[in-house]
Amino acid sequence: MDIREAAIRKMAEVLGHVPESITEDAVLTTLVSSSFVLVEMVIELQEEFGVRFQQVDMNGVTTVGQLLKLIESRVAD
Amino acid sequence: MIDSNLHWILSFYRNSEIGGALFFGELARSLRPSAIQQDMTRQFADEANHARYWTDCMASLGVKPLKLELAYQNQYLAAAGMPTNLMEILAITQVFEKRVVGQYTLHSKSPNVPIEVSRTIADIMLDEQWHIRWIRGALKTMESEYGADNIRDTLKRFTAADREVYARTITEHGDRLGELRLASK
Numbered sequence: 372m373d374i375r376e377a378a379i380r381k382m383a384e385v386l387g388h389v390p391e392s393i394t395e396d397a398v399l400t401t402l403v404s405s406s407f408v409l410v411e412m413v414i415e416l417q418e419e420f421g422v423r424f425q426q427v428d429m430n431g432v433t434t435v436g437q438l439l440k441l442i443e444s445r446v447a448d
Numbered sequence: 449m450i451d452s453n454l455h456w457i458l459s460f461y462r463n464s465e466i467g468g469a470l471f472f473g474e475l476a477r478s479l480r481p482s483a484i485q486q487d488m489t490r491q492f493a494d495e496a497n498h499a500r501y502w503t504d505c506m507a508s509l510g511v512k513p514l515k516l517e518l519a520y521q522n523q524y525l526a527a528a529g530m531p532t533n534l535m536e537i538l539a540i541t542q543v544f545e546k547r548v549v550g551q552y553t554l555h556s557k558s559p560n561v562p563i564e565v566s567r568t569i570a571d572i573m574l575d576e577q578w579h580i581r582w583i584r585g586a587l588k589t590m591e592s593e594y595g596a597d598n599i600r601d602t603l604k605r606f607t608a609a610d611r612e613v614y615a616r617t618i619t620e621h622g623d624r625l626g627e628l629r630l631a632s633k
Contacts, residue, residue: 406525411478413532418480424532425598426605 374420374446375439381419382435385412395436402435413438420446449510450562456624457555458565459514462502468544469495471524475537484534487582491541494575505568523616528609535587535594536602542583543606547614549576 376390383390386402393402403409416438417424422445432438450458472492479485506513524540531537555561556569587599618625 405474406530407474407478410475410530410532410537413530414478414480414534417533426529426532426536426602429530429532 374443377419378416378439378442379435381416382412385415393435395434395439397435398433399435399438400433416442422446422448453624453626454562454565455506455511456514456516456621458502458506458509458511459516460621460624462499462506462513463516464548465495465499465502468492468548469499471544472541475541479534479537484538484586487586488541491579491582494579498572498575501568501571505564508564509562523613524609527613528606533594535590535599536606538583538587538590539599539602540606542580542587543603543610545576545579545583547610549573549580552576 379390379393382388382393382402386393386408388402399409403412413424413429420442422442424441424445428441432441469492472488472495476485476488476492479488503513524544528540528543531540552569552573556566556573591599
């Protein structure tokens with residue numbers, strides 16, 4: 372399973388969605404019921420991949436695809 | 449009975465404590481089981497209790513709480529941005545707690561505070577001291593992982609956001625806060 376697929380599965384798990392419903396062009400804020408769920412999802416993704424984000428890293432990250440790219444870049448570091 | 453401004457202020461405190469309980473409850477829920485989650489859970493339980501203290505205080509003063517709109521905390525994420533890791537969660541928590549302690553200290557030192565209000569603030573402050581202590585301790589242990597400079601910068605950023613939210617509150621409700629606002633200058 373590649374990073375993108377694993378990340379989407381994790382997002383689906385946190386959000387209680389099926390992975391197929393999470394597309395890369397989906398806007399993150401439309402997927403979550405509240406800002407706190409987004410916090411939870413971002414923290415869970417960091418735990419899952421052993422990476423660390425800071426608030427500044429999330430500036431400009433609005434879609435699933437952008438978040439996946441951020442995870443991939445951190446895993447590669 | 450108490451005057452309408454004090455009635456509004458006590459209702460505002462109660463509303464803020466309810467908002468705090470929900471805010472920290474949501475943050476606690478977003479964390480994995482850990483010592484920090486345990487402390488955050490205790491904190492949101494404390495905030496819920498504080499709301500009850502204010503309800504009881506108002507009852508002893510012969511009034512019922514007013515229904516108010518958005519609590520102070522609800523504006524936090526909009527102003528400060530979304531925390532993305534544990535350190536940022538604790539940083540925003542510490543900034544918020546300092547604001548609470550500052551406001552209650554200011555109120556307790558203002559003239560003509562009813563004894564019921566003084567006692568309620570004193571009870572709440574006992575918990576607040578613990579809140580600040582556990583958060584400070586937890587942030588200290590994170591210095592090796594996140595960097596002391598980074599933590600300091602994060603606290604600065606959230607403090608600026610807190611000031612922005614507080615200034616907005618003063619602008620909107622300055623007439624109600626009256627001498628509490630003047631005393632804060």
